[in-house]
Amino acid sequence: MTRKEERFDLTGKVALVVGGGGYLGVPTCRGLAEHGAHVVVADVRKEMAEKASIQLAAEGLSIEAMGLDIGDEGAVKAAIDDIVSRHGHLDIAVNSTARSTGKPMDEMALVDWEKGLRISLSGAFVLSREAGRVMVSQGSGSIIQFSSMYGKVSPDPRIYAPNFNVNPVDYGAAKAGILQMVRYQAVMLGPKGVRVNAVVPGPFPNPVGQGGDAEFVKKLSDKVPMARVGDAEEIVGAVVFLASDAASFITGTEIVVDGGWTAW
Numbered sequence: 242m243t244r245k246e247e248r249f250d251l252t253g254k255v256a257l258v259v260g261g262g263g264y265l266g267v268p269t270c271r272g273l274a275e276h277g278a279h280v281v282v283a284d285v286r287k288e289m290a291e292k293a294s295i296q297l298a299a300e301g302l303s304i305e306a307m308g309l310d311i312g313d314e315g316a317v318k319a320a321i322d323d324i325v326s327r328h329g330h331l332d333i334a335v336n337s338t339a340r341s342t343g344k345p346m347d348e349m350a351l352v353d354w355e356k357g358l359r360i361s362l363s364g365a366f367v368l369s370r371e372a373g374r375v376m377v378s379q380g381s382g383s384i385i386q387f388s389s390m391y392g393k394v395s396p397d398p399r400i401y402a403p404n405f406n407v408n409p410v411d412y413g414a415a416k417a418g419i420l421q422m423v424r425y426q427a428v429m430l431g432p433k434g435v436r437v438n439a440v441v442p443g444p445f446p447n448p449v450g451q452g453g454d455a456e457f458v459k460k461l462s463d464k465v466p467m468a469r470v471g472d473a474e475e476i477v478g479a480v481v482f483l484a485s486d487a488a489s490f491i492t493g494t495e496i497v498v499d500g501g502w503t504a505w
């Protein structure tokens with residue numbers, strides 16, 4: 242293998258991708274595995290993790306599936322302990338989960354707000370803490386949290402009205418919280434060899450959902466300097482880079498993959 246190839250090589254690494262059965266999760270798992278990692282695809286929708294695992298194994302990749310609710314502190318700890326007991330180490334932990342209360346702000350009860358944060362922010366915290374615990378004991382590791390453009394800027398209500406509930410306030414607050422959490426954890430874990438970063442996706446509408454609505458996709462595209470939405474495949478480079486030795490001096494920061502959405 243050339244030095245050029247070695248920089249991005251993940252051979253021998255074990256990766257956990259929570260939310261790995263989702264729209265951006267599946268290409269993320271594929272990308273990590275294509276670069277040599279053994280990938281544990283974990284998802285609260287166990288059937289989606291299994292579907293992804295069957296599909297990626299058929300492509301010759303090293304994959305296993307796991308049902309996991311990132312909002313269940315004990316389950317996250319047990320899952321990581323299980324991975325380490327079976328594989329000996331955990332080198333890459335990715336959180337690609339998302340939860341939305343689906344309510345506009347004036348209809349959102351405190352309990353809705355708290356439910357959203359429980360998954361999107363507290364879940365992210367628990368995964369980082371537990372993966373970080375293992376990685377500190379190893380002296381190495383890379384934690385990658387999915388934030389969002391809506392952790393940096395507000396949704397433009399004109400795009401979503403009247404169906405504004407797809408981007409509720411708890412979602413953006415959690416995604417902004419992730420960006421600060423990443424900086425904090427990077428500072429604490431940096432001396433111990435563990436890197437913590439975020440990827441910040443812009444508009445990647447899933448064709449099965451909103452991405453199937455041509456008018457909506459046009460509205461999104463009109464707000465992107467690159468004049469289009471992202472293809473799910475386009476998130477992979479940032480994740481693989483942050484997971485790999487190519488990013489060995491990069492921690493406490495974010496890679497924005499948004500076609501320029503947050504640039505103007």
Ligand SMILES: NC(=O)c1ccc[n+]([C@@H]2O[C@H](COP(=O)([O-])OP(=O)(O)OC[C@H]3O[C@@H](n4cnc5c(N)ncnc54)[C@H](O)[C@@H]3O)[C@@H](O)[C@H]2O)c1
Pocket residue numbers: 259260261262263264265266283284285286289309310311312336337338339340360364387388389390391441442443444445446447
């Ligand atoms: N797609 C986009 O346009 C976009 C934009 C900005 C940010 N993001 C972020 O990127 C990440 C991936 O987004 P996506 O488009 O693939 O979404 P998705 O909904 O397709 O995938 C999210 C996955 O997380 C899983 N999940 C939800 N709650 C969970 C829980 N409690 N425990 C474990 N798994 C759980 C879901 O089952 C799903 O498979 C998310 O963090 C999302 O907020 C996506």
